Amino acid sequence: MKRTLLTFFIFLLPILIFSQEDAWVYFTDKPDASYYLANPLQMLSQKALDRRTNQGIALDNTDVPVSTAYLGQIETSTGITVMAKSKWLNAVHVRGTQTDIQALTALSFVDHIYFANHSLNTLTGPGSTTPVATSRVGEVKDKFEVEVNFSYGNSANQIEMLNGDLLHQQDYTGAGKIIAVLDAGFIGVDTASPFQRLHDNNLILGGYNYPDGNTNFYTRHNHGTNVLSTMGGYVDGQLVGTAPDAEYYLFITEDVNSENPVEESYWVEAAEKADSLGVDVINSSLGYGSYDNPNYTYTYAMRDGQVGFASRGASMAFQKGIVCVVSAGNEGSTSEPHIGIPADAENILTVGAVDSSENYVSFSSIGNTADNRVKPDVCAKGLSATISSTTGTITTASGTSFSSPILAGMVATFWSALPNLTAAEVIQFVKESADQYATPDIYKGYGVPDFQLALTNALSAQSFQLQEVHLYPNPVADYLWIDPKESNTGNLEIFNQLGQKVLTVKVEGQMVKVPTDDWASGIYFYDFSTNNSKLRGKLIKQ
Structure with missing residues (x-):
């Protein structure tokens, strides 16, 4: 009898251990997006905004936090534990039984669900064509086998x-x-x-x-x-x-x-x-x-x-x-x-x-x-x-x-x-x-x-790029002149400190005069892109 019970327990052990499933629940939208995009410091620090501006990266919906209303409804759903959330992917990581997780598709704001268990993703309804699984390869169990003159x-x-x-x-x-x-x-x-x-x-x-x-x-x-x-x-x-x-x-x-x-x-x-x-x-x-x-x-x-x-x-x-x-x-x-x-x-x-x-x-x-x-x-x-x-x-x-x-x-x-x-x-x-750049393996x-x-x-x-275009005066008051060196052709984009694009100009080898009298005072950032290079810099509007 003891052996029979032990065998039965061993048979049930995988079921007991894995009765809870992990999955990602993806939402349809972000209803608070307009507020956050109008108030970027509510979601990003000034350092983050500066990095975006320096690289000409505009803010978008992926920067907006996951809806707290949506999150609250998921958290109070039967048998569901919210483990983590992602604003970039507009999703939450949940844990629960397959049935309880699947029931979340009834919520109007749920777009689709991906189970970590690959075999379950055929059951997740429309839109679930790509399995989202997870797993570890590197693990933390590593194989333990000047101006400044440092003593290294x-x-x-x-x-x-x-x-x-x-x-x-x-x-x-x-x-x-x-x-x-x-x-x-x-x-x-x-x-x-x-x-x-x-x-x-x-x-x-x-x-x-x-x-x-x-x-x-x-x-x-x-x-x-x-x-x-x-x-x-x-x-x-x-x-x-x-x-x-x-x-x-x-x-x-x-x-x-x-x-x-x-x-x-x-x-x-x-x-x-x-x-x-x-x-x-x-x-x-x-x-x-x-x-x-x-x-x-x-x-x-x-x-x-x-x-x-x-x-x-x-x-x-x-x-x-x-x-x-x-x-x-x-x-x-x-x-x-x-x-x-x-x-x-x-x-x-x-x-x-x-x-x-x-x-x-x-x-x-x-x-x-x-x-x-x-x-x-x-x-x-x-x-x-x-x-x-x-x-x-x-x-x-x-x-x-x-x-x-x-x-x-x-x-x-x-x-x-x-x-x-x-x-x-x-x-x-x-x-x-790198030393194998021409012949990677x-x-x-x-x-x-x-x-x-x-x-x-x-x-x-950088030295080459600086020869391609000249923007002046800087600081600028009422008009900005764009002088393409050697008849360079490209697109000039200007962004404010929030990373929002304020101007796009097609430069076709000729001097361009841009009115700036309606610009707010402050620092602006520009990208001038040609077919083979990109020049970035800053402008100050007086």
Whole structure:
């Protein structure tokens, strides 16, 4: 009898464990959109608005928060728990039985539902043609196998490999740029000595713990601590991060106690918060491929940047002017060696691992994406990277979890040298500087970047662009003259400080006179686009 009962229990165990399903509920609209778009500081900080304006990115409905009225009705629905929400994707992550979740389609404002369990998506009604699953590939269980003259100690190799020391010597150290770190926890960052310099200079701006729903982010796990140390850590003669003077937000999105797609939703929610705070760079040493519930696992065919919730969130971050840097994953030696979610996202930098001699490391997940885009994009040191422990001991660890932040810190440092570049330009200059740019492969992508070369190329491009058009007078009073050099042809767009377009002019090789007497006083930003380049700048209206 005991054996019979035990067998029966074992048979029921999967049913008991997975009786609750996870799903995303997508809404039809945002009824409060007009209010928020007219009052942008109610949804975005001034830093976020400035970043949009600098890059010529207009505000739109994706910036508007999820409707509180819709959210309230979902929260009070029978058997439903709201786990997370996303304004970019206008959706909430819910947990409940399949029946209770399916009942939400009766609400007039619900557009459609995607279950994390792929097999259920044929049941979700009209519009549910694409499964939205989630899963983890990289996991946090890494394989632990100048003007300024820093004494790098053992961290020298991981910086010099990227020619980051040359940027540091020119006094480019990430100052003025903000990095958000999305990770599993930051134990010891408030007490360990390698992070004291960050505290002394008020470079840790805040953060949030999404799994616990509170502001205690110096908790849960050591992984984020190790990751942060490669960017912002400092111990003279032992460890110097790649962006020691950048500012940081620390977000816990990973719950190491279980593997569930809600972590992807936490990831997107944190990315949205980072955007609203004016962050420039996101580092995520996390990845998703398989969950505790095997029905949620992503197949390789799903790793195309369009299926994963976090992947679509990462691509949205790029549209907001943020450079996302994501670890490729540590599955290169497994039966499913490909990069996962959100490493498959479009318009991000996915980072693989190399050793101290820039050779591919076998654990580093490979590309390409299912739709055959180059992945990883670039590589940095991931074997025996120099890091700090939670107690401040300088040690080494291996994994793409460390190649990613080493690279992310250099992105912020490079961007601090040329702060007016767009996210797209930053990504392109980094790729073009890599040693395999002409012949990318599935192991190292475009290869190891050279940030001094990227800086040289960017400065040369800016010098070229400045010869293409002249706008005067600046400051302007009643009329603005646009003088295209050498008969250049292009489109000139002008935006106000809220990112709203106020003027579009077709320039066709002739001087153009634009009346500005009805413009409000203040700062304006312009884009002049030709077939092969883009010039950006600022105007002051008196």
